[in-house]
Amino acid sequence: MPQLIIDGRVLEVEPGKTIIEAAFENGITIPHFCWHPALSPDGNCRMCLVTVGAHKKDSDGALLYGDDGNPEVSWFPKKQIACATPVTDGMIVDSISKETVETQNAVMEFLLINHPLDCPICDEAGQCKLQEYALVHSKGKSRFDEEKVAKDKRVQLGPNIIFDGERCISCSRCIRFADEVAKQPVLTFVGRGDKVTITTFPDTTFDSPYSMNVIDICPVGALTSMDFRFKARVWEMSFTDSVCPGCARGCNISIGVMNNEVLRTEPVTNMHVNNYWMCDHGRLAVPTIVNNNRTSGPMIRRDGVLESVTWDEAIAATVERLKSFKPQEITILGSSLASNEDNYLLAKLAKEQLQTSNIDYIQHLSHDFGDDMLRVNETAPNAIGAHTAGIAVGTNGHGVAKLVDRIKHGDVKVLVVLEDSLDDFSDELAEASAGVEALIVLTSHTNLTAKQASILLPTTVFAETEGTFTNIHHRVQHFSPAVVTKDNERLMTMKQSRWDKFGAPNDRWSSGEKRDARPAWKIIQALCVGLGANYAFGSSGDVFNDMAHHLSGFKDMSYPSLKKHQGLILGKGNSPEKEEEVYQSHVMKPA
Amino acid sequence: MANVKTNTEAQRLTFWERIYLPEIARGMGLTFKQMLQPTFTRQYPEERWEPEGSYRGRPVLVLEDGKERCVACGLCSRVCPALAIEVRAAETTDDKERYPEKFEINMLRCIYCGFCEEVCPEEAIVMSKDYELVFGSQEEGILGKEKLLVPVAQLRDRLEFLRQWK
Numbered sequence: 001m002p003q004l005i006i007d008g009r010v011l012e013v014e015p016g017k018t019i020i021e022a023a024f025e026n027g028i029t030i031p032h033f034c035w036h037p038a039l040s041p042d043g044n045c046r047m048c049l050v051t052v053g054a055h056k057k058d059s060d061g062a063l064l065y066g067d068d069g070n071p072e073v074s075w076f077p078k079k080q081i082a083c084a085t086p087v088t089d090g091m092i093v094d095s096i097s098k099e100t101v102e103t104q105n106a107v108m109e110f111l112l113i114n115h116p117l118d119c120p121i122c123d124e125a126g127q128c129k130l131q132e133y134a135l136v137h138s139k140g141k142s143r144f145d146e147e148k149v150a151k152d153k154r155v156q157l158g159p160n161i162i163f164d165g166e167r168c169i170s171c172s173r174c175i176r177f178a179d180e181v182a183k184q185p186v187l188t189f190v191g192r193g194d195k196v197t198i199t200t201f202p203d204t205t206f207d208s209p210y211s212m213n214v215i216d217i218c219p220v221g222a223l224t225s226m227d228f229r230f231k232a233r234v235w236e237m238s239f240t241d242s243v244c245p246g247c248a249r250g251c252n253i254s255i256g257v258m259n260n261e262v263l264r265t266e267p268v269t270n271m272h273v274n275n276y277w278m279c280d281h282g283r284l285a286v287p288t289i290v291n292n293n294r295t296s297g298p299m300i301r302r303d304g305v306l307e308s309v310t311w312d313e314a315i316a317a318t319v320e321r322l323k324s325f326k327p328q329e330i331t332i333l334g335s336s337l338a339s340n341e342d343n344y345l346l347a348k349l350a351k352e353q354l355q356t357s358n359i360d361y362i363q364h365l366s367h368d369f370g371d372d373m374l375r376v377n378e379t380a381p382n383a384i385g386a387h388t389a390g391i392a393v394g395t396n397g398h399g400v401a402k403l404v405d406r407i408k409h410g411d412v413k414v415l416v417v418l419e420d421s422l423d424d425f426s427d428e429l430a431e432a433s434a435g436v437e438a439l440i441v442l443t444s445h446t447n448l449t450a451k452q453a454s455i456l457l458p459t460t461v462f463a464e465t466e467g468t469f470t471n472i473h474h475r476v477q478h479f480s481p482a483v484v485t486k487d488n489e490r491l492m493t494m495k496q497s498r499w500d501k502f503g504a505p506n507d508r509w510s511s512g513e514k515r516d517a518r519p520a521w522k523i524i525q526a527l528c529v530g531l532g533a534n535y536a537f538g539s540s541g542d543v544f545n546d547m548a549h550h551l552s553g554f555k556d557m558s559y560p561s562l563k564k565h566q567g568l569i570l571g572k573g574n575s576p577e578k579e580e581e582v583y584q585s586h587v588m589k590p591a
Numbered sequence: 592m593a594n595v596k597t598n599t600e601a602q603r604l605t606f607w608e609r610i611y612l613p614e615i616a617r618g619m620g621l622t623f624k625q626m627l628q629p630t631f632t633r634q635y636p637e638e639r640w641e642p643e644g645s646y647r648g649r650p651v652l653v654l655e656d657g658k659e660r661c662v663a664c665g666l667c668s669r670v671c672p673a674l675a676i677e678v679r680a681a682e683t684t685d686d687k688e689r690y691p692e693k694f695e696i697n698m699l700r701c702i703y704c705g706f707c708e709e710v711c712p713e714e715a716i717v718m719s720k721d722y723e724l725v726f727g728s729q730e731e732g733i734l735g736k737e738k739l740l741v742p743v744a745q746l747r748d749r750l751e752f753l754r755q756w757k
Contacts, residue, residue, distance in 0.1 A: 229682060230680040233664070235669060236665060
């Protein structure tokens, strides 16, 4: 393996790596704009210029050392770009000497010549690579007296992306992403010199299902999201690590919340799940799932109308209904939309308290959602998890058709539904379920089943509680609460923006909507206790520890270890993957 | 009680001080002397004081050409130590793509430090000369855009001061 010296550190790297890769793997950051580990090196921004040399030898081939013991180096006369120079054995690289940094400063000065410096307007401000390097590599003054080049500021490149030509530093990351990752090569440079700009080929639009990733990898604010444009500044939001519920892939995401409203979703690098990316569907779905169409406050149907009641009343009424029917008349539907913890306690309710074997869940399957990149046809996040947590699919051969049959034959008097809207599976099932004697619905959204409910118990969504999903590749992944509900009013672990930290309840800006919803496991635990159980789980973590204790798949797992390793595979709780440096294109530095 | 040292006022005063008469005369002397001096009292509110440009009164937004200068960058809101400012941005079709859809200063929180003005990249928020701030309720103390926008002509002194000294 080639051995090289970067900034005095002796490194051994695999052959074929470039200098910037070798440095990155060993925790040395060389300033860059156009380099991205998932894209081919392009070498156009010139920011990663470093001084490269070789160890001097005398005429006999012996290595020469100076008086201070350091190797004597014959430096190359010109600076090299670290992103496209492959490492060779014995190479000596310098990225921090005064001369090298001055070269990088000069590149920075060129990049800033035509940049409009409209940071106060730009959405990227606060997490911008150009801003960040301007702090280190720029003098704060421009020597450029002439007019800056004017370009188009609002070009729609695709349905979700707006391009600002003036802010663009022509790094071509978006073009390479479209070509190499999204496999929709429609973006290109046009023009020459300082007139160069990016556009789509005539009669095409950049509408790939992964198009919005270019917004994340754009090192400046040239590409902005139609969905988010100007909604908030980055430092006003709190960012919480979570898992996308859009499909069973379980892409790692970061949720940006301001005033208790989800405004932005960004992918978090996890090389075992989603690499650096996420799909537009998930990105746009997350704010909708959390913000829109939510249930709040428990309700009981009296004289055909759903009326608001207290939690105690609702729980007592549910327990009373469950008690008044025989176990075989009760059917319980778990959900692949709910977390492992929720499904685990639901299975406990069925098996240990009600002693019914009528427990099942229905898979969310689509025929055309999946692709060969990230999206999979299983469109709910946690089918594997529901199955592993004890909600066995098909053991009693339910399925949609059989369930409809059973309801029609009057075998189902009480139907407990977790999360799902039954009309998602079949209209016939939704129609039939309206006819059961008691339809107990635990759901987070006011869907059709919620409207048909006899008793409606509002649950939290993934962003309002702590929990785990198990993805299609059996990886258990942890998500943290990002949004406050009346029940979880500032859990100790929650990320907070400055506004959350220092705002008073009477401040207008802290008046975001707080929903009266509880985690499903908490509701189910209350039902179990009503039925005579002695469960006393205080948090999702307690439920998970109980699962880790009782279910072999989750053995040796805990929330801290899941967080540390970005998820663990079922049954491999004590053998996580090797930890590596992960590349995140830009991160908001906490205030 | 033998080892208690006493030092009472009665013991400290001399005889002339104790009978007070010369002290009263001295006090009245000062009073009569002041009656003949020029007065400094201002007949507020009939007589109003006009502050200099350096005065930091109520922060206001600069209104220029019928529009606010503010681009809703949110720096004032970030720097405000009292969290008095809330800004919500929205998009316009102008060259400056961004404008404050909502701009509120909670005057009950404001401490008149002037950081908002100092950090503003657009010279859009300045400290005015307005020092008469009375509110009938907490809600009234939260000033929206309609109360904050002041035509640039009225803020010349302050803008001049900032150019010279900021």
